[in-house]
Amino acid sequence: MKSVTFKNRTWDVAAELRLPPGFDETQRYAAIVCVHPGSSCKGQTAGLYAAQLAEQGFVTIAFDASFQGESGGEPRYLEDPATRVEDVRCAVDYLVTLPFVDDERIGVLGVCAGGGYAVNAALTEKRIKAVGSVVGANIGALNRAGDAIATLEAIGKQRTAEARGAEPMITPWIPNSTQERDAAGITEANVDVFQAVEYYRTPRGQNACAPNRLRFTSMGSVIAFDAFHLVEELLNQPIQIITGSVPGVFGSKKDGQELYRRVKGEKDLFVVEGATHYDLYDQPEPVAKAVAKLVPFYRKHLGA
Template sequence: MNQIQSVTFKNCTWDVAAELYLPDNFDTNKKYAAIVCVHPGSSCKGQTAGLYAAKLADQGFVTIAFDASFQGESGGEPRYIEDPATRVEDVRCAVDYLVTLPYIDEEKIGVLGVCAGGGYAVNAAMTEKRIKAVGSVVGANIGRLNREGDPIAVLEAIGKQRTAEARGAEPLINNWIPNSPEERDAVGITKDNVDVFQAVEYYRTPRGQNACAPNKLRFTSVGSIIAFDAFHLVEDLLTQPIQIIAGSVPGAFGSLKDGQELYARVRSEKDLFIVEGATHYDLYDQPEATGKALEKLVPFYRKHLDA
């Protein structure tokens, strides 16, 4: 059984809340490979990122999962912001923290991201060369997703909302997804819309619900998301090996097509593994799907982190 320590590290002036997973028979006199685990949008350290962190710690890695800045138990104001630049900086700051630990081999640090966290992990690795290996599980380009539909209309609405808030209006805080299965059903979301349907099952029921992930998003922060491209310059700047994992069942969040696009564009050592029959959310926590993902991830990290 791995040990879990609650820790914090700094991003700018605030504390980022994290959980450090230590392998069984952990020895402070040894040097360990480490993996930074990055949670999806709307998520937190205690959900799927923490699941993968725990499973990788079981295999001998030191891992760390953290709440994004402005969210969960982490600091930063205003609250409920999803800011891609800060999310990427969170990853760099996690590496800053790891290299201060005497039992971490600074030449053996990897990153693993889930959903939007996969996109952030890839983006961070482009400019953070202390990261030596990149894993992406159902990685999604959150900017691409938010540019679908009518992004210009959304940006116009954001401008009006910012004006209103500058003049004293209350901030507009939306839900990422319907707040309960009943609310989902009432607005007509069916199993055919597999990603949103299962998102509610994961985030808003005891299956994955966590107090650090209250399903709140500050509307005005969506402008930064729309302008973000997780894979911009990936052909030129991603030099590390990458293991991409996706489910074969396509959904509205587009992680399958994003995984395929990423694989096609990356020029470094790469592998794309499709888990047959798996949905996006199966790869968050379902034992069969996550087990297959880990069967690829563990040897990948052992090879490239020499662990």
């Protein structure tokens, strides 16, 4: 693995490029862009999948989203769906400049919201030849599930305040600690949020590039985003959808089923029995099952 950067507009996007065992720079390899969840970074679950796929013969790249982690872009802590999708395109732009990457054999893999962004990018980025989604979630639909109008009104008031000189509102994505989670009364019955804190805010998956900070006003763009809009018309690449069997509030099981139903072309839905959303982030057995499904999928459609 080596640290690299590529451009999105005027800023640098920080990434980790992984090369397969026995790498030969005179050869041309299939490559996979790995897209991290919302609130995450390249060193967490996207990097884990990138590492395991590289071990199987692929060149992989995982990156920090623009405005987040070690990537550039202002303002900080923005979750901007259009830019998140553009990050994917820019990662492809970078890969096609590498002499050892076959530009006809590029795929994408996204986890959670990154799965939704990966699908959305593939709608218009036809240099992507195969799409993988692990517990892929439609982040816009998730955030419309509550009182979206009230949230949008609050965003408008906050933008007015900031336009008049107030400090930006930076909020946490999830409770900042297990103690804060428990004090809020979040129990294992709310499996996704409960395990999100376990993953992001304890040594299990904690990473300095994912500080649990979100610019509140950016949620307006998130609420209006639909990762699966026009899937029926524009997604012509083969897709491998992977979910856990345990449902949760983040909706990845439901979103995976919806995506499978809506895709008109070549598709497969693989359900990892007994697995929760966050089990498929980093737990060895569920991740191994997902990778065992992804590798032959990418080999079939990209070669290796």
